[in-house]
Amino acid sequence: MAMDEVDYEVFGNEMQYVEVELDPGEAAVGEAGAMMYMQDGIEMDTVFGDGSAQQGGFFGKLMGAGKRLITGESLFTTVFHNESNGKRRVAFAAPYPGKIIPLDLGDLGGTLICQKDSFLCAAKGVSLGIAFQRKIGVGLFGGEGFVMQKLDGDGLAFIHAGGTLKEVALAPGQTLRVDTGCVVAFQPSVDFDIQFAGKIKTALFGGEGLFFAVLRGPGKVWLQSLPLSRMADRIVRASPAAGGRGREEGSMLGGLALGGLLGGSDE
Amino acid sequence: MVSRPEFSARHFGPGSSDGGTPVVLVWRDQWLVVRRGVEVIHTLRAVEVEPAARGFNNAQLALQWTIDDDRHMVVLDSAAAAAFREVSPPALQHRLQPVAAVQRRTERRFRWGIALLAVLALLPVAALGLVLAFADPLAGWVVDRIPPSVEARIGESVLAQTRAQGKLITAGPAHEALQTIGRRLAGPEESLQFFVADRPEVNAFAAPGGIVVVNGGLLSLADSAEEVAGVLAHEIAHVELRHGLRQMVKSAGIRVLLSLAAGDYGQLAGWGAQLSELKFSRDAEREADSRGLSRLVGAEIDPSGLGRFFAKLESVEGAGGALPAVLSTHPATEERKAALEAALVQLPPVAVRPLGIEWPAVRAALESPRP
Ligand SMILES: [Zn+2]
Numbered sequence: 001m002a003m004d005e006v007d008y009e010v011f012g013n014e015m016q017y018v019e020v021e022l023d024p025g026e027a028a029v030g031e032a033g034a035m036m037y038m039q040d041g042i043e044m045d046t047v048f049g050d051g052s053a054q055q056g057g058f059f060g061k062l063m064g065a066g067k068r069l070i071t072g073e074s075l076f077t078t079v080f081h082n083e084s085n086g087k088r089r090v091a092f093a094a095p096y097p098g099k100i101i102p103l104d105l106g107d108l109g110g111t112l113i114c115q116k117d118s119f120l121c122a123a124k125g126v127s128l129g130i131a132f133q134r135k136i137g138v139g140l141f142g143g144e145g146f147v148m149q150k151l152d153g154d155g156l157a158f159i160h161a162g163g164t165l166k167e168v169a170l171a172p173g174q175t176l177r178v179d180t181g182c183v184v185a186f187q188p189s190v191d192f193d194i195q196f197a198g199k200i201k202t203a204l205f206g207g208e209g210l211f212f213a214v215l216r217g218p219g220k221v222w223l224q225s226l227p228l229s230r231m232a233d234r235i236v237r238a239s240p241a242a243g244g245r246g247r248e249e250g251s252m253l254g255g256l257a258l259g260g261l262l263g264g265s266d267e
Numbered sequence: 268m269v270s271r272p273e274f275s276a277r278h279f280g281p282g283s284s285d286g287g288t289p290v291v292l293v294w295r296d297q298w299l300v301v302r303r304g305v306e307v308i309h310t311l312r313a314v315e316v317e318p319a320a321r322g323f324n325n326a327q328l329a330l331q332w333t334i335d336d337d338r339h340m341v342v343l344d345s346a347a348a349a350a351f352r353e354v355s356p357p358a359l360q361h362r363l364q365p366v367a368a369v370q371r372r373t374e375r376r377f378r379w380g381i382a383l384l385a386v387l388a389l390l391p392v393a394a395l396g397l398v399l400a401f402a403d404p405l406a407g408w409v410v411d412r413i414p415p416s417v418e419a420r421i422g423e424s425v426l427a428q429t430r431a432q433g434k435l436i437t438a439g440p441a442h443e444a445l446q447t448i449g450r451r452l453a454g455p456e457e458s459l460q461f462f463v464a465d466r467p468e469v470n471a472f473a474a475p476g477g478i479v480v481v482n483g484g485l486l487s488l489a490d491s492a493e494e495v496a497g498v499l500a501h502e503i504a505h506v507e508l509r510h511g512l513r514q515m516v517k518s519a520g521i522r523v524l525l526s527l528a529a530g531d532y533g534q535l536a537g538w539g540a541q542l543s544e545l546k547f548s549r550d551a552e553r554e555a556d557s558r559g560l561s562r563l564v565g566a567e568i569d570p571s572g573l574g575r576f577f578a579k580l581e582s583v584e585g586a587g588g589a590l591p592a593v594l595s596t597h598p599a600t601e602e603r604k605a606a607l608e609a610a611l612v613q614l615p616p617v618a619v620r621p622l623g624i625e626w627p628a629v630r631a632a633l634e635s636p637r638p
Contacts, residue, residue, distance in 0.1 A: 107284075107286060108286045108287075109277050109286070109287060109289065111344075113323050131323070131324075132377070133324065134324040134325075134326075134373055134374060134377040135324060135325065135373055135376075135377070136373075136376040136377055136379070136380035169285030169286070171279070171280075171338065172279050172280060172329075172331065172338045172339070172340035173331075173338060173340075186323070187286060187287070188322050188323045188326070188327060188344070189277060189279070189287060189321065189322045189323075189327055189329075189342040190322060190323065191321055191322060191323070191325075192323055216321075217279070218279030218280075218287060218340050218342065219279070219286065219287065219322075220285050220286045
């Protein structure tokens with residue numbers, strides 16, 4: 001499949017946006033809410049599904065839509081294509097402080113697993129899919145990690161990491177323990193497992209999640225220093241208008257099951 | 268020349284890039300050849316490589332080997348791995364079986380986990396359905412275990428609430444008349460208490476613990492003490508049979524479950540206050556009617572009063588007036604009326620002593636403005 005070659009430039013330091021240059025006829029896909037500006041000649045088109053040509057037939061589209069519904073994504077993807085005769089630019093902005101990571105999926109073996117809020121935009125031809133954490137322990141206790149986003153293709157994709165970005169290359173068998181919320185993306189060759197924080201005292205009074213993500217190489221991993229959920233948690237806790245009490249990230253089922261039972265007491 | 272199948276994989280280890288380097292795997296008899304482009308980088312015997320299920324969701328097949336303490340690994344995605352397994356020599360193939368088993372187990376556990384989650388999510392709903400289906404026997408079971416002291420305290424709190432609304436008439440002809448009827452109907456050992464509430468709605472209710480409250484509106488509508496006695500006998504039967512308590516338990520239980528199902532714990536408070544709005548079941552009404560009738564007969568009071576009073580209520584309703592509250596809490600079905608009439612006809616002739624209350628005086632007292 002012909003991938004669209006995309007030139008790009010990232011602007012800003014802590015609040016970044018990426019400007020993507022499209023040749024005549026070229027296109028990019030993005031979350032509609034992430035678009036910042038686009039030049040004359042760029043046409044925006046909302047397509048059903050993820051804008052890739054991989055979903056054949058009605059049922060393929062239906063399945064794709066179902067998956068997007070499950071993850072809470074919009075059912076439609078926005079395709080930005082250059083209808084003019086010259087190069088044109090469209091920009092996508094990061095939703096909160098952090099870094100934009102340009103990734104060439106071709107260099108990474110064609111597939112990348114990333115956290116579901118982290119996708120910003122990609123060359124048209126990159127397919128956006130859903131990947132459930134099928135290791136049951138990870139699914140139950142992995143906090144935000146239950147539903148992941150899967151990017152397939154060999155073009156450029158831009159994902160967003162909150163706070164400061166850390167890129168780690170894990171050798172075969174090398175492990176790294178990470179807060180579940182801090183994992184932005186990893187190659188599919190990386191094992192993602194979950195480990196109980198160990199000491200019940202830490203789990204109860206440490207203030208962070210009860211579980212670590214254990215990443216085992218080989219492969220590359222991208223970490224963020226500031227997960228959105230952590231920032232949101234602090235803001236909610238600091239805001240009397242919002243009730244002044246928030247939920248911890250990385251808790252069981254993302255706070256679904258226990259939030260109601262344990263989160264009900266006043267502080 | 269026979270072309271050998273080639274499998275694309277990623278190589279990690281010395282000489283490869285951080286994200287792995289694309290390689291091609293080819294079997295040459297017992298030898299596994301790892302090629303990067305056209306360059307052969309490794310040639311391994313089948314027994315040298317260690318297979319394992321690795322990567323995201325255990326979905327990938329990893330083959331590991333060590334050269335001079337350097338660890339090497341090639342990773343195949345699930346589609347390539349399946350084809351690779353087919354053509355592997357027996358020396359490796361039998362060691363690939365456990366890898367497939369790990370992958371199948373991961374998938375199986377995932378499905379069980381999803382099923383379990385679905386069950387957990389549906390549990391409150393299922394419990395609610397069960398309770399709704401078995402609400403009556405369950406409420407009966409609970410009510411049988413509520414001691415009279417608790418019943419009395421519920422009654423007291425209901426009374427206190429009625430009193431707090433400033434609506435009790437505790438002296439005068441209406442109060443006296445009600446006490447007179449009450450004394451005829453129930454002996455002092457039954458410790459029943461009768462109260463007149465200064466409310467215009469035509470209603471009466473019995474709280475647990477033997478507290479019977481009759482609204483002034485009901486007394487005004489009646490034409491004789493016997494009619495009121497019929498209503499009282501019926502209400503006393505509700506107390507005796509603990510119908511109010513049963514309704515409270517039922518509605519409280521359902522509310523608790525509804526709140527739990529909705530995850531809303533704040534709604535649990537304040538459910539007990541609506542006793543006067545509880546609607547009795549058809550069975551409870553029939554039971555209270557027949558028991559009330561026996562009580563009237565036992566007290567030598569003309570038992571036709573209740574029937575007359577209900578006929579009056581219906582005429583009020585038929586005349587375009589609002590449905591009297593007492594009918595909405597004590598539904599007067601055709602079936603119930605028929606049963607009441609049949610029971611009256613079947614009654615043996617009984618001695619009747621008039622209550623001897625000048626009812627117009629009671630009505631006049633209720634209609635005169637009170638301080
Ligand atoms: Zn009744």
